[in-house]
Amino acid sequence: MSVKSLIINPGSTSTKIGVFEDETLLFEETLRHSTEEIAQYASIVDQKDFRKQIILDLLKEKDFDIHSLQVIVGRGGMLKPIPGGTYAVSDELLADLKVGVQGQHASNLGGILAREIADSIGVPSYIVDPVVVDELMPISRYSGVPELPRTSVFHALNQKAVAKRYAKEQGAAYESLNLIVVHMGGGVSVGAHEQGRVVDVFNALDGDGAFSPERAGGVPSGALIKMCFSGQYTEKEVYKKFVGAGGFNAYSGTNDMRDVEKMVQNGDEKAAEVREAFIMQVAKDIGSMACVLKGKIDQIIITGGIAYDKVVVAGLQERAGFIAPITVYPGEDELLALAQGALRVMNGEEKAMVY
Numbered sequence: 001m002s003v004k005s006l007i008i009n010p011g012s013t014s015t016k017i018g019v020f021e022d023e024t025l026l027f028e029e030t031l032r033h034s035t036e037e038i039a040q041y042a043s044i045v046d047q048k049d050f051r052k053q054i055i056l057d058l059l060k061e062k063d064f065d066i067h068s069l070q071v072i073v074g075r076g077g078m079l080k081p082i083p084g085g086t087y088a089v090s091d092e093l094l095a096d097l098k099v100g101v102q103g104q105h106a107s108n109l110g111g112i113l114a115r116e117i118a119d120s121i122g123v124p125s126y127i128v129d130p131v132v133v134d135e136l137m138p139i140s141r142y143s144g145v146p147e148l149p150r151t152s153v154f155h156a157l158n159q160k161a162v163a164k165r166y167a168k169e170q171g172a173a174y175e176s177l178n179l180i181v182v183h184m185g186g187g188v189s190v191g192a193h194e195q196g197r198v199v200d201v202f203n204a205l206d207g208d209g210a211f212s213p214e215r216a217g218g219v220p221s222g223a224l225i226k227m228c229f230s231g232q233y234t235e236k237e238v239y240k241k242f243v244g245a246g247g248f249n250a251y252s253g254t255n256d257m258r259d260v261e262k263m264v265q266n267g268d269e270k271a272a273e274v275r276e277a278f279i280m281q282v283a284k285d286i287g288s289m290a291c292v293l294k295g296k297i298d299q300i301i302i303t304g305g306i307a308y309d310k311v312v313v314a315g316l317q318e319r320a321g322f323i324a325p326i327t328v329y330p331g332e333d334e335l336l337a338l339a340q341g342a343l344r345v346m347n348g349e350e351k352a353m354v355y
């Protein structure tokens with residue numbers, strides 16, 4: 001019997017939804033939210049009813065009978081650190097999404113909305129490979145300050161999906177390969193996948209890797225401490241400099257790599273230098289992960305929106321191509337990855353993980 005699923009992927013300024021029959025997309029929609037709409041809510045969880053209503057309105061508009069669904073799947077959020085997999089949205093998981101135990105992120109709403117809509121029609125709800133998937137080796141957690149261990153917050157859903165796609169295309173098991181996966185979107189994460197586990201990764205949110213279109217990545221810690229104690233900024237203002245207003249936004253005034261390309265074409269030397277610095281930082285992260293994997297690397301995989309950028313990809317080829325061959329999967333297919341995660345459980349190929 002086929003499985004019909006509703007997939008919910010909330011982002012900071014949009015809610016992407018898809019309806020699938022098994023792996024076939026019946027329809028998808030990106031519901032955009034203006035800054036004014038979002039600004040009405042004090043916290044991410046406060047946006048729940050607003051986002052739920054526009055999802056239900058869209059399904060109605062499409063004349064889609066919600067009772068024909070067998071499962072609802074949401075992108076998972078800032079839960080406790082957990083291994084990769086498909087998780088049923090239990091009461092405990094739901095409570096942690098509401099609190100945001102590792103912080104506030106739009107994806108916290110995915111599981112909350114999935115559970116609420118699923119409960120209303122009596123079907124199961126799941127999340128798949130949330131941003132807090134944590135398969136780090138103990139030695140990957142060391143930062144040099146015991147109170148500040150390195151953490152695993154990254155594009156787990158897309159990283160795992162493209163790694164499995166590459167494995168399938170090679171006729172190999174994901175669990176038999178060593179891969180370095182580079183996701184470049186609004187945030188950037190570079191992960192070392194050792195035989196099916198992400199044993200080290202640069203945290204994409206407020207961590208220690210390359211800067212990205214909107215985020216600072218790793219910065220000199222002494223200067224950061226001085227900034228925090230300068231009295232010039234509140235905690236919220238400093239955080240915003242690092243997550244949201246950092247990276248390309250800070251250097252070039254845009255988070256869109258297509259604008260950066262236009263600036264370079266118009267002779268903006270600073271924009272060209274910022275892009276080259278970005279390429280070098282990402283290449284350095286790949287080099288770090290090559291050491292984590294002790295040089296035994298089957299493939300480097302480049303993905304995310306910036307993987308469409310030919311200059312960036314050519315630059316990474318030039319600086320990191322000597323490490324291993326590179327495969328490029330531009331963009332992301334998170335809706336399909338979420339649908340597939342739930343299907344594996346519904347079809348009995350995998351057991352749902354317990355949070």
Ligand SMILES: Nc1ncnc2c1ncn2[C@@H]1O[C@H](COP(=O)(O)OP(=O)(O)OP(=O)(O)O)[C@@H](O)[C@H]1O
Pocket residue numbers: 155184185186187188213255256257258259304305306307308309310331332
């Ligand atoms: N055709 C393209 N050429 C160059 N850059 C592109 C192209 N398409 C998208 N990008 C860039 O990709 C980036 C956005 O990537 P993506 O859509 O993966 O990010 P996101 O989903 O908002 O964030 P994240 O991936 O961190 O969750 C932007 O900087 C955008 O300019």
Ligand SMILES: CCCC(=O)O
Pocket residue numbers: 131153154155156185186187188204205
């Ligand atoms: C932290 C990974 C997802 C994002 O970029 O927000």
